[in-house]
Amino acid sequence: MKYRTYLTTLLYSFLLGLILPASAQNSLQHQKDSLRHALEHTEGIDKLQTYNKLYYIYMAEAGDDQKMDTLMTLFEQAEAEAIRQGNTQMQGMVYGNRIISYINRSEHDKVIEKAPAYLDFYIRHDLWKFYYQIHMQLITAYNLKGDYExxxxxxxxxxxxxxERKDKAGMATALYATGIIYNLQRRPKEEEDCFRESISLLWEVSGYDNILTQSYAFLCVSLRAQARYDELLQLVPEYEKAIARFEKATGRVQPEARGNLYVALMNTYIDIKEYDKAGIYLSKLEGSVSNNMLKFELLRAKALILQSRGDYRTALAVIDSAVIQVQESAFNLNAVRKIKMEILARAGRNDEAFSLLDEIIAANDSINNVEVNARFDELRTQYEVEKHIAEKERNFHYFLFALGICLVLVLLLAGVFYYNRIISTKNRKLYERIKEQDRLAEELSRMAQACESTASSEVLPQTSDIAATVEQHRLVARLREYLLSGDNLSNAEMNRDEIISALGTNKNLLTDAVRAVTGNSPMEYMRMLKLDEARKMLDHHPELTIEAIAFSCGFNIPSTFYRLFRKQYGISPAEYRKQANKL
Incomplete structure (x- = not known):
């Protein structure tokens, strides 16, 4: 189960939607006619049950606007009949199925409009199982609209x-709903705490095994997000026991519950690079998945497993097909690019790998902005959640006005604390991403050097264009070596003519080579090289001041160095050094 696919698990509704083949349409119409005829000749509970059967058929066809209109009419008739008979149980069932129908059509505003009155009805008549189910649908509607507060x-x-009712099933359901909200906000530790507490309560009650198995699935997601793989694997026997209890209670196999477990294990074994074990669970899942996001997960896993076996051609074909399944998200697309880049690099197709690396770096810049905005949204949401909790506490202790003022002040201080924490987390992620890009660049460089000896003997004779490309790479390498030698990098007065003379080339050849290899002009490349060297000195020379490092790398004005460093890496030199010192 991956991120947004969790929303399908919230709809533990009264109806399993069926896709009817064309050959069954006549039979279906016959059922409708028979049930409508029966409505005219039945009374009491039989009539209500007949309404129930009839609108269940229409619920399976609610994607059709005309059928939806008919369904709403049936709900009104069934509701009126239940009120006439004084059957609150059947009346509550009508309300619940009406909400499910709106959810299935993504009519979230309708759910938000209707649900509060229905919840009040359930409370007045002690229909608590209906209450928890429909309250979950209301929370789902807010989640799907992005209204997390x-x-x-x-x-x-x-x-x-x-x-208040000491209802463990209701408490567990509420914790489950809260865990999903934390999942949406990418807060795995809080998510983990909610699902562990929900699981603990659900083992003590019956009739909620679906939520129990889904809680285990989400718990696996949160543990994997925290790279706590050993704990995830230790959880498996308990998870399987929950599935067995679910299947025993329902009297049938639960493929969705088992599929979620297999996905968790497949991804975990891929993360820890035990690809043969991952392949076992991939085989269990193949052919049984219809959800596009899960199809993407399987294709991603298959590509990584094929790459581990050296079958690069097939792995590339698989990862290309995964792009069709991925949602339009820079995060997901970049994940695909990274896998493809690694496959290309291992296959020796370095030019294509370098091209993908440029795309990844460019996308990372936009992702940084998205992540920062998401973190600020998260801070605002968390503040609102805590404020809501504080307001409830004040309802219990409203006469303590002074305590209420103190709670507000505590919340404000907490907001400052969370803000600082989020900024620190953002800087840490930026630092880790920079180091990961360093690792990828070094790996690609090593691969390129390993291939250069064969390229010089096999590729150079083929075409003059390829020979020119190799020469350009060599010229850029000589330029880099010259700039990093002696005091050249710190010489802010050094001009291009001196460099051209030292390299024994000319202006056009140097410009063309640098642009072909790096996509930048020689001066831009020199500036990037200076920044890169300064960054390495920040990593390895804590005894030097930032101003000293700036001067040693050819920046005479420290403020210019600060500005260019932040523009290049998204983080200031001081913040970068702080993160480096933590490691």
Whole structure:
């Protein structure tokens, strides 16, 4: 189960939607006609059950607007009949199925409009299982609209009501809903805590095995996000026991629950590079997945497994097909690019790998901005959640006005603390991404050098264009060696004519070579090289001041160095050094 696919697991509804083949349409119409005829000749609970069967058929066809109109009419008729008979159980069922129908059509505003009145009805008539199910649908609607503050507030209401009733199933359901909100906000530790507590409560109740197995699936996601693979693998026997309990209670195999476990194990073994074990679970999943996001997961896993076996051609074909499944997200697309770049590099297709590296770096710049904005949104959401909790506490202790003021001040201080924490987390991620790019660049450089000896004997004679490309790489390498030798890098007065003379070339050849290899002009390349050298000195020379490093790398004005460093890496030199000193 991967990120947004979790929303399908929230809809533990009263109906399993069926896709009916064309050959069954006549039979289906016959059922509808029979049930409509039965409505005219039945009374009491039989009539309500007939309505129930009829609108279940239409719920499976609710994607059709005309059928949806018919379904809404049936709901109104069934509701009126249930009210006439005074059957609150069947009336509550009508309300629940109406909400499910809106959810299945992604009519989230309708859910938000109708659900509160239905929840009040369930509370008045002690229909608590309906209440928890439909409250989950309301939280789902807010999540799908991106209103996480309101989703968290509703989860808080659900938990409070369940706790007042000492209802463990309701408390577990509310914790499950809260864990999903944390999953959306990419807060794996808080997500883990919610799902562990939910699981603990669900083992003590019956009738909620679907939520129990889904809680284990989400717990695996949070542990994998924290790279706690040993704990995830130790969780498997307990997870399997929960699935077995679910299957025993329902009397049938639960392929979705088992599939979520297999996906978690497949991805975990890929993360720890035990590809043969990952292949076992890939085989179990292939042919049984219809969700596009899960199809992407399987294709990604298959490409990595094929790469580990040296079958680069097939791996490239598989990862290219995965692009079709991936959602339009820079995060997902960059993940595909990284896998493809690694395959290309291992296959010796270095030019293509370098080209992909440029795309990854460019995408990373935009991702940085997205991540920073997401972190600030997360801070605002977390503040609102904590504020909501504080307001509930003040409802219990409203007479302590002074305590209420103190709580507000504590929240404000907490907001400052969380802000500083988020900025620190952003800087750490930027630093780790820079180091990862260093590692990728070094690996590609080694591969390029390994291939150069064969390229010089086999590739050079083929065409003059390829020979020119190799010569350009060599000229850039000589330029780099010259700049890094002696005091050349720190010489802010050094001009291009001196460099051209030292390299024994001319202006056009040097410019063309640098642009062909790096995509930059010689002066831009020199500036990037100076910044890169300064960054390495920040890593390895804590005894030097930042100003001293700036001067030693040819920046006479420290403020210019600060500005260019932040523009290049998205982080200031001081912040970069702070992260380096932590490692």
């Amino acid at each position: 309101l989703a968290a507030a509703e989860a808080g209401k659900m938990y409070t009501r369940a706790r």
